[in-house]
Amino acid sequence: xxxxxWIYATWLNFVVRYRKTLLGPLWLMVGPILFILxxxxxxxxxxxxxxxQFVPHLAIGIxxxxxxxxxxxxxxxxxxxxxxxxxxxxxxxxDITMVGVFTTVLQFLHQVIIILIVLLYYKIPINxxxxxxxxxxxxxxxxxxxxxxxxxxxxxxxxxxxEVIQAIMRIAFLATPIVWLPxxxxxxxVMGKFLxxxxxxxxxxxxxxPLLQTPISPLSWYVVLTFTVVGCSLAYLFKAxxxxxxxxxx
Amino acid sequence: MQSMxxxxxxxxxxxxxxxxxxxxxxxxxxxxxxGFLSDLYFTHAKRRMVKILDNISFNLDMGQRLGVIxxxxxxxxxxxxxxxxxYAPTSxxxxxxxxxxxxxxxxxxxxxxxxxxxxxxxxxxxxGLKLNEITSLITDIVNFSELEESIDNPFHTYSSGMRMRLxxxxxxxxxxxxxxxDEWIGAGDANFRDKVKSRMDALVSNSRxxxxxxxxxxxxxxxxxxxxxxxxxxxxFFGEIDEALDFYQQGRASGIII
Numbered sequence: 001x002x003x004x005x006w007i008y009a010t011w012l013n014f015v016v017r018y019r020k021t022l023l024g025p026l027w028l029m030v031g032p033i034l035f036i037l038x039x040x041x042x043x044x045x046x047x048x049x050x051x052x053q054f055v056p057h058l059a060i061g062i063x064x065x066x067x068x069x070x071x072x073x074x075x076x077x078x079x080x081x082x083x084x085x086x087x088x089x090x091x092x093x094x095d096i097t098m099v100g101v102f103t104t105v106l107q108f109l110h111q112v113i114i115i116l117i118v119l120l121y122y123k124i125p126i127n128x129x130x131x132x133x134x135x136x137x138x139x140x141x142x143x144x145x146x147x148x149x150x151x152x153x154x155x156x157x158x159x160x161x162x163e164v165i166q167a168i169m170r171i172a173f174l175a176t177p178i179v180w181l182p183x184x185x186x187x188x189x190v191m192g193k194f195l196x197x198x199x200x201x202x203x204x205x206x207x208x209x210p211l212l213q214t215p216i217s218p219l220s221w222y223v224v225l226t227f228t229v230v231g232c233s234l235a236y237l238f239k240a241x242x243x244x245x246x247x248x249x250x
Numbered sequence: 251m252q253s254m255x256x257x258x259x260x261x262x263x264x265x266x267x268x269x270x271x272x273x274x275x276x277x278x279x280x281x282x283x284x285g286f287l288s289d290l291y292f293t294h295a296k297r298r299m300v301k302i303l304d305n306i307s308f309n310l311d312m313g314q315r316l317g318v319i320x321x322x323x324x325x326x327x328x329x330x331x332x333x334x335x336x337y338a339p340t341s342x343x344x345x346x347x348x349x350x351x352x353x354x355x356x357x358x359x360x361x362x363x364x365x366x367x368x369x370x371x372x373x374x375x376x377x378g379l380k381l382n383e384i385t386s387l388i389t390d391i392v393n394f395s396e397l398e399e400s401i402d403n404p405f406h407t408y409s410s411g412m413r414m415r416l417x418x419x420x421x422x423x424x425x426x427x428x429x430x431x432d433e434w435i436g437a438g439d440a441n442f443r444d445k446v447k448s449r450m451d452a453l454v455s456n457s458r459x460x461x462x463x464x465x466x467x468x469x470x471x472x473x474x475x476x477x478x479x480x481x482x483x484x485x486x487f488f489g490e491i492d493e494a495l496d497f498y499q500q501g502r503a504s505g506i507i508i
Contacts (some may be wrong), residue, residue, distance in 0.1 A: 002375060002376070002378060004375050004380060004381050005372075005375035005376055008371060008372065008375050008381075009372060009375070009376075012361060012364055012368055012372060015364075015368075016361060016363040016364050016368075017363075019363070084355065084358035084359045085359045085376065086336070087331070087336060087354070087355065087358070088336075088352070088354060088355060088356075088358065088359050088376075089331070089334040089335060089336040089350075089352055089354075090359075090376045090377055090378070091376060244338035245338060247331075247336045247337055247338075248269055248270060248337060249270070
């Protein structure tokens with residue numbers, strides 16, 4: 001376990017990417033801010049929703065979504081991108097996975113500032129319930145680890161996975177309540193009927209609901225915890241079975 | 251790990267390795283211009299398993315240094331990669347006592363946008379060194395690679411000679427029990443070549459074992475005690491280096507080894 005490598009490689013990914021820019025990693029905040037301002041103004045008119053309710057929902061939603069997409073979409077090609085390191089025999093599967101996860105999390109941490117500003121601006125209370133959000137976040141990050149191992153290995157063997165995921169994530173964005181508000185009791189609207197079959201919604205709820213002071217349905221806990229346990233076991237099996245043939249696939 | 255005699259470094263038994271190969275349809279584009287379109291949309295590369303290493307067995311004891319002999323495509327690099335633990339055997343076993351380090355493609359795996367110094371940290375951490383160990387090695391690496399103040403420039407601005415020198419200086423910092431080499435490293439200008447030679451000699455004499463694949467017979471004779479002759483992934487001969495080289499030359503002449 002090369003902990004120092006995980007941190008250094010993550011830091012270097014960042015430094016190198018933003019070295020030649022003026023704003024540096026602050027560019028990570030520009031995209032979401034523009035998105036929130038535009039969609040916030042536009043959709044709160046179309047949906048006739050209260051902007052006090054809609055904008056925090058949108059802002060937190062899009063930032064958590066960016067984290068989810070980072071995990072899911074980044075995982076499918078991760079081992080191909082580290083081909084030369086794998087062929088030198090110096091890095092283990094877990095080293096590459098952790099650098100991938102850390103890089104995604106570090107990007108997210110820059111965007112957390114936007115969430116803080118929104119919470120302050122709309123005077124949403126911060127209390128003991130807010131802390132549950134960190135639990136949800138920790139679960140999501142753990143899921144990012146198994147996802148990277150499982151999807152990374154399948155994606156190395158079948159390059160089709162990346163294309164499949166790209167296609168799915170675009171629809172999933174619309175199927176998850178980010179630019180729209182679910183109706184009463186958490187399930188409503190056109191997509192409402194299918195909402196509980198959308199795993200992304202449940203991950204989102206565990207992090208967003210405590211911040212917005214809305215209740216979390218027990219179903220969301222069951223779904224996320226089940227996914228975490230099943231996913232981690234799968235990752236364990238995949239790692240044991242495929243990590244040694246990975247070099248042949250990438 | 252299977253039981254190995256005390257003084258044994260490498261023990262390879264019935265090693266077999268199958269590798270998936272994607273073979274696109276061969277097509278002469280001038281004769282068949284439509285091949286462009288049909289390759290893109292209709293036909294797909296076929297995935298099939300190819301046996302690269304076939305039933306290879308040998309042992310290497312302390313103090314023995316092995317030369318891997320064979321024509322191009324015989325499986326020499328693949329054998330080294332299997333010894334390094336990068337490829338896992340499809341069947342059979344590979345046992346190695348102590349640490350292994352392969353010097354393959356040493357300039358790969360550098361971050362092109364990062365500076366030379368950052369690459370030193372990155373590569374050394376990758377090789378499993380700790381930060382405090384690296385800090386004490388920095389001066390040595392910078393001096394050896396003769397990069398001086400260029401060490402703070404991005405790696406992609408380096409000439410190929412500078413890249414080679416830096417990569418070499420970093421890769422030879424760890425001293426493994428078993429050293430694996432795919433072709434002897436001897437690039438650079440005359441002055442640097444001497445430094446490389448003395449560093450390599452020190453590395454070889456400090457490691458307990460060496461496996462070297464090279465086409466340079468003279469070098470192999472001077473460095474290796476034993477030789478293994480490969481042809482199309484098969485183990486044709488294993489024994490003393492002079493006998494192995496003789497066997498290879500006769501085999502090439504008579505057409506047994508292709």
